[in-house]
Amino acid sequence: MKFSSMPVAAALFVLIAPAAVAAQEIAPSQYHGKDKQEAARALLEVAKVQAGKGSWERIAIGRIYYLGGFKAEGQAIFDDVLANDPEGTDLFRIARIYRQAGEWERAKPLFERALQEKPKDVQGIAELGAYYMLLGDRATAEQLFDRSFQREDELWSTVAAAGSYLDVPPQE
Structure with a gap:
């Protein structure tokens, strides 16, 4: 029985090629001395x-x-x-x-859709509440905080809510 290294080499190429692409080198010439953009x-x-x-x-x-x-x-x-x-x-x-870009009208439906898909995301609920608080909608914010705090005792939810009362956005 004769062993051919060709199939082994082909198999290795298939396994290694994606890693080589992902590990693309960054040459200093790509950014040194260039304008920032x-x-x-x-x-x-x-x-x-x-x-x-x-x-x-x-x-x-x-x-x-x-x-x-x-x-x-x-x-x-x-x-x-x-x-x-x-x-x-x-x-x-x-x-x-x-x-972050100041485009709340674009952000709001995505936040709400995310919470519809994951209604038990207590951290997300509190984060959205914090954004409402930062926008001056305290009633909506506190309703969201109430929902978040009913689900479980979660540090990051509490921190997001507390920060919003001091005009500090949640950590992203």
Whole structure:
């Protein structure tokens, strides 16, 4: 019986090739001496390769584009994530970015949709309550705090609620 190394080599290539793409090297020439926008764009292109199909990772990249002044690029990433049956955590992450950008009307429906999908997310309920408090809607905030506190004793919910009374947004 003759052993051929060709199938073994092909199998190794299939296993190793994706890791090689994900481990793309970053050359200093991609960002050294470049203006900030050019350096950021070059690094974000590498990050997109590193992220692969991971939704959280792609949302993080979209966040940098969106908040960094390249809204169209960030929005394209968000639209792609939202079009592919996103999890509640994906909705929350994108909503947080819209809130950071001062776009509450875009954030609010995503927060609410995330909580519809995960109605027992006590931390998310308290976080949304904190955002309402920061916007001056104390009645809605306190209703959400009540819901959060009824479900379980959860430190991060309590911290988010307390901070909002002092105009400190939840830790994201």
